Structure formats: C-alpha cells, structure tokens
Amino acid sequence: MAKRQAAASSSLLLIISLAILIPPLADATVPAVFILGDSTADVGTNNHLPDSRARADFPYNGIDFPKSRATGRFSNGFNSADFLAKLMGFRRSPPPFLSLLKLSSGLQKRIFKGVNLASGGSGLLDITGQTMKVVPLSEQIRQFATIYNNFTAVMGPAATENMLSKSVFCISVGSNDIFGYFLTKSSIPKEQFIATLINAYEIYIKNLFNLGARKFGIISIPPIGCCPSQRVFNATGGCLEDMNNFARAFHSALNTLLSNLSSELQGMKYSLGNAYEMTINIIENPLPFKFKDVETACCGTGRLNAEGPCNSTANLCMNRQDHLFWDLYHPTQAASKLAALTLYQGGPKFVSPINFAQLAADN
Numbered sequence: 001m002a003k004r005q006a007a008a009s010s011s012l013l014l015i016i017s018l019a020i021l022i023p024p025l026a027d028a029t030v031p032a033v034f035i036l037g038d039s040t041a042d043v044g045t046n047n048h049l050p051d052s053r054a055r056a057d058f059p060y061n062g063i064d065f066p067k068s069r070a071t072g073r074f075s076n077g078f079n080s081a082d083f084l085a086k087l088m089g090f091r092r093s094p095p096p097f098l099s100l101l102k103l104s105s106g107l108q109k110r111i112f113k114g115v116n117l118a119s120g121g122s123g124l125l126d127i128t129g130q131t132m133k134v135v136p137l138s139e140q141i142r143q144f145a146t147i148y149n150n151f152t153a154v155m156g157p158a159a160t161e162n163m164l165s166k167s168v169f170c171i172s173v174g175s176n177d178i179f180g181y182f183l184t185k186s187s188i189p190k191e192q193f194i195a196t197l198i199n200a201y202e203i204y205i206k207n208l209f210n211l212g213a214r215k216f217g218i219i220s221i222p223p224i225g226c227c228p229s230q231r232v233f234n235a236t237g238g239c240l241e242d243m244n245n246f247a248r249a250f251h252s253a254l255n256t257l258l259s260n261l262s263s264e265l266q267g268m269k270y271s272l273g274n275a276y277e278m279t280i281n282i283i284e285n286p287l288p289f290k291f292k293d294v295e296t297a298c299c300g301t302g303r304l305n306a307e308g309p310c311n312s313t314a315n316l317c318m319n320r321q322d323h324l325f326w327d328l329y330h331p332t333q334a335a336s337k338l339a340a341l342t343l344y345q346g347g348p349k350f351v352s353p354i355n356f357a358q359l360a361a362d363n
C-alpha cells in the first residue's frame, strides 16, 4: 500500500516536472533538422564506412524496428534522434549524410528536410574513436559545410540563410571522449580535460553558426558510470562515481559556455538537455517510468549481460520495454523515447533555458 502510494506520488512529480506542456504539432514546425554527434544519434552513418569497427548493422540490433531491420542504430528500435525528429513533425530522423551521397540523384531534394551526420564512437576530440574508424565531430561539420554549399548553389544565399535559421541543429556528443580518458588512464587533471572538451565545443558551435545555424538543441552527457559496461568494473554492480563526476562537470561547463555564446553570437538560441539528471532520475526511481531493470543490458553476455556486445548469439531479454539499457552502452528504444519527450516538453530541471519545443517554435 505504502509502496503504491510512493509510486503514485512520484508519477505526480513527473507530471509536475514536465510542467510546461506544449502540444506537439502535427506538421513540421521547422523546415529541417540536422543531427550531429555519436551513437546516441547515429542512424546508419557507420554502415557506409567499410573499415569502421563501431557498428550496429547486425541483429539483434533493430529487432523492434519495422521489419526487424538492423539499420546501424545502436538500439532495439528507434533512437532519440528519431523521436526528436518525430516530435518536430518528421517521420523519423533524416537519413545519414553518407547514404545520401551514394544515391544516383546525388544529394538533391532530400537534404532540404535535414541530414543526420552522427557517427557511433565519435567525440569532440579527433582522437576519440580514431582506431575504430568513425567520423569525428570536426569532420561532421566539414560535411555540413558541403551541404551548406549545396544549399546556397540551389537556393541562393538569402533563402539558405532563412531556412537554416529556422532549422534545429541537435548535437549529442561527449561521452566517448570521457570513456577514452578513462580507458587510456590519462593523467590530465579533470578540470583541464573538461576545459579542452568545452573549448572544442565552442569552436564547433561557432563553425555551425557561421554556416547559418541559429537554433541549437544540445544534449549533454548521461551518467555514463552507470552504463552496464562500467558497472561490471564495480564489485557491487553500482555506478562508477568518478566517471559520473566527469559527466556532471561537463554539463556545468557546457551550460556556462552556451550561456556565454548566446550573448556573444547575435541571434543564437539554444536548449541544453541535462541527460545526467534525466537518466539518474530514472535509475534512482524506475517504477513510475515503467522500467523494471536499470542495471543490466537487455542484449549481451556475461555479468550484467555486459561483458560482450549485442550480436546474434548474445542473450536477449524478453521484456525489452522494461529495460533502460539495450546493450552494454546504449539505451533501449523505450528509454530513448522517454528522453526525447523530456527534451521536447520537459521543465527546467531537465532542459533549459527553454525546451526543444520552445526552441523549434521560436522564430
């Protein structure tokens, strides 16, 4: 009885925390959405890189995608980029830039609704994911520059500027840089490493701004110390607190950077999603969100099902919608959907100074 009451009152809390509810519009609220970042947003970029070792183009990935197709998404189904695009009026995430390059019709037509440049395994630093052959954020921005040139060639500079200024640029990146820091047992002090990441982020945002981007939907780093991949290093199966401290420090520094940049860059608007708060909130209190397992991977092998990758010979959980984690690193479709909804409609505890719906609507 007491337990049920507790659950009921925390769902109420959730409703209150999603206080500013803006009904999603049926039609696209923005002309286009451009997506950059890592595996949390990749919809198949790495499938087009023959040498890439960061891939998800095999089962059980995609088991809950239409036709159970393994698209390269690091998920059992859709990811947060898909759900965010959907909330902004599109069918799902725009296709990977590299897939459009291969079409005989060239880049034409489809790029006007946006492009997804995100690459699993990538980071803010070029060295992150280098051995896995991924597309770092710097290269994703160079790819966007070619798209920009294409737009101006087709529409002219004024129409391009108008279109891009109303479009939303979603960026989800940073986790892999911190994984890399711990993996290489770096001796760089924490504050200095975070400052290096934030300096890189500043350059990238300015690059995009100079290419016409005005609306930035930025997603910071989740509590990556709580990924099943990291919990296996803790005898109790708990989160690695050191790594979580980095994630919190990154959010706080990014918050300062964006606030600074928005007063420096005329016309820049942003929304910063606090992936740390969003996720830790679920981990500490899963039931109101309908999760029963927030510690183990749904698909994998070994302890916590997190000592091996998700592939066709891995163990697969039965109740995928009850799990926070799909594989040792990535959220399930259910978790990604909840994350996108919170980014889109959530209150200032989770997304600030405005949410993604307000960012999309702001012209």
Ligand SMILES: *[C@@H]1O[C@H](CO)[C@@H](O)[C@H](O)[C@H]1NC(C)=O
Pocket (backbone or CB within 6 Å): 105, 106, 107, 108, 149, 150, 153, 154
């Ligand atoms: C746009 O890019 C594609 C692919 O690079 C190219 O084939 C096409 O000619 C470009 N269009 C314009 C107008 O620049």
Ligand SMILES: *[C@@H]1O[C@H](CO)[C@@H](O)[C@H](O)[C@H]1NC(C)=O
Pocket (backbone or CB within 6 Å): 234, 235, 236, 237, 238, 239, 240, 241, 242
């Ligand atoms: C391991 O998890 C426990 C909680 O179960 C936590 O108190 C402890 O700090 C964690 N260890 C590390 C090294 O983060």
Ligand SMILES: *[C@@H]1O[C@H](CO)[C@@H](O)[C@H](O)[C@H]1NC(C)=O
Pocket (backbone or CB within 6 Å): 198, 253, 256, 257, 260
């Ligand atoms: C933000 O601006 C303040 C005041 O100008 C400055 O001290 C600080 O270094 C800036 N921080 C970042 C991350 O840009």
Ligand SMILES: *[C@@H]1O[C@H](CO)[C@@H](O)[C@H](O)[C@H]1NC(C)=O
Pocket (backbone or CB within 6 Å): 301, 307, 308, 309, 311, 312, 313, 314
């Ligand atoms: C799946 O990954 C494991 C490593 O955990 C490997 O031993 C196995 O061969 C892989 N299965 C397939 C089908 O690639």
